[in-house]
Amino acid sequence: MTRHSILAAAAALALTAGPALAAEGWGIDHEQETRIEAKVVDLLCEVSGDCTENCGNGKRQLGLLLDDGRLVPVVKNFDIFAGATADLLPFCGKRVTADGLLISNPKMPMFALQFKREGTDGKWSRANWFGKAWSKANGGKKAGAWYKHDARVLETLKASGVYGIPGLKPSE
Amino acid sequence: MSIRQWVGAAVLGGLCIAAPANAATPQRVQVTGEIIDTWCHVTEIMYALGTAHHKCAVWCAAGGIPVGIKGDDDKVYMVLKIEGDDTSVANPKVLKIQTHQVTVNGDLYERDGVNYLIVNQVADDKGVVNMTHEDYGIQPFGE
Numbered sequence: 393m394t395r396h397s398i399l400a401a402a403a404a405l406a407l408t409a410g411p412a413l414a415a416e417g418w419g420i421d422h423e424q425e426t427r428i429e430a431k432v433v434d435l436l437c438e439v440s441g442d443c444t445e446n447c448g449n450g451k452r453q454l455g456l457l458l459d460d461g462r463l464v465p466v467v468k469n470f471d472i473f474a475g476a477t478a479d480l481l482p483f484c485g486k487r488v489t490a491d492g493l494l495i496s497n498p499k500m501p502m503f504a505l506q507f508k509r510e511g512t513d514g515k516w517s518r519a520n521w522f523g524k525a526w527s528k529a530n531g532g533k534k535a536g537a538w539y540k541h542d543a544r545v546l547e548t549l550k551a552s553g554v555y556g557i558p559g560l561k562p563s564e
Numbered sequence: 565m566s567i568r569q570w571v572g573a574a575v576l577g578g579l580c581i582a583a584p585a586n587a588a589t590p591q592r593v594q595v596t597g598e599i600i601d602t603w604c605h606v607t608e609i610m611y612a613l614g615t616a617h618h619k620c621a622v623w624c625a626a627g628g629i630p631v632g633i634k635g636d637d638d639k640v641y642m643v644l645k646i647e648g649d650d651t652s653v654a655n656p657k658v659l660k661i662q663t664h665q666v667t668v669n670g671d672l673y674e675r676d677g678v679n680y681l682i683v684n685q686v687a688d689d690k691g692v693v694n695m696t697h698e699d700y701g702i703q704p705f706g707e
Contacts, residue, residue, distance in 0.1 A: 420607045433584075436644040436652070439673040439680045440590065441583030444650070451651040453630050453644060462676045465642060467603050467630050473620070475603075475628030477653050500606045500632075500640045501677045522627060539623040548622050548659045554702060556618035556663040556692035562702065 413516055415492050415506045426494040426503075429512060430456035432483040435465055447484035454480045456490055456503060464494070468504035473539050474522035476505045487511050492519065590671035595681065597635035598694055599664050601625060602642055605634060610704040614694030617703045618663040625662055628653040633668065633681065641672070641681040665690040 415425040435455045437443035447454055454477055455465045469476040480488070491507040505519040523535035530541070539545055553560055601624035604612035611617060613634065625631050630652065633641040644652050667688040673680040 418609075420609060435642075435680065436650060436682075437587075438584050439587060439644070439675055440671070440682060441587035442645070442650065442682075443583055448650065448653075451653050451655075453642075453652045463678070464676070465630065465678060471627070473623040473627040473629070475624075475630065475653065477628050495607060497606050498677065500602060500642065500679070502602070502606060504603075539627065542623075542626055544654065544656060544659060545622055545626045548626070548662075549619060552618065552622070552660070552662075552692075554619045555615035555697055557615065560615070562697075562707075 422497040423493045423495050427491045430458045432480045433457045464503045467502045469519040471520050471523040478521040478525045479519040593672045595635050596667040597633045600632050600634045602630045602632040611700040614696030616696040616700035621662045625659050641679045646683040663692045665693045
């Protein structure tokens with residue numbers, strides 16, 4: 393088993409594991425299990441001043457503005473192959489406690505959100521609201537393997553092929 | 565409502581979406597590189613470039629993971645806006661150029677180690693040219 397496949401397997405296990413109200417390590421280089429208080433911000437607004445209402449209403453990437461002024465993009469939630477916008481949007485402009493992995497990779501620091509709550513005494517919830525939103529938008533279908541059934545994915549891959557080059561197919 | 569009240573309301577409305585005080589001045593840049601899924605590429609949780617990773621990159625972009633550019637300068641750029649479109653979560657136009665080799669002109673904001681890029685123009689798009697599937701198969705599940 394290669395290092396990549398071991399990491400992928402570990403991450404897959406983590407994604408299917410039962411809830412525990414503390415971040416779990418995923419075996420990623422530079423990761424640090426982190427619980428932090430911060431303000432949820434629209435990244436485009438925060439860095440460039442190009443702002444809109446309610447952090448873009450779900451169409452913009454969101455981040456955490458820490459008390460020391462550092463800005464960290466939240467790129468991942470607890471659903472497989474999914475980001476964290478659905479988890480953070482309800483808290484746009486508010487303080488949250490974010491629990492997850494701070495990945496201090498010099499290529500690009502980032503945060504993988506596993507749990508969140510409003511302020512310091514809100515109710516904890518698993519960062520799996522992408523899946524909940526996807527399920528709601530898809531007639532209640534379970535979101536477990538959403539990526540195999542998502543209409544946008546199917547349409548894109550139908551046109552591009554699995555390799556991104558129309559007509560280039562895996563050998564039988 | 566008086567004119568004074570209208571002006572007050574307008575000012576308050578503007579304040580609600582006012583720019584943050586620490587928004588910086590961008591650097592005008594041209595970046596050449598591959599459109600990537602930032603999560604898989606940066607974490608190296610799997611091999612995440614080229615044809616081998618195209619399908620997964622589409623999954624991740626549709627799932628709302630930030631799309632970026634892995635520049636020929638080896639830097640990672642996180643795309644926040646593209647050709648006037650501020651949709652950076654599951655943008656259908658961006659799904660269609662996943663894994664493509666592109667040259668873009670844009671505005672770069674560097675902050676806390678992250679290269680945030682506003683793409684003003686996709687100047688060149690060579691499509692998918694990074695043929696990695698023969699070495700890496702299809703990532704991550706092999707099919």
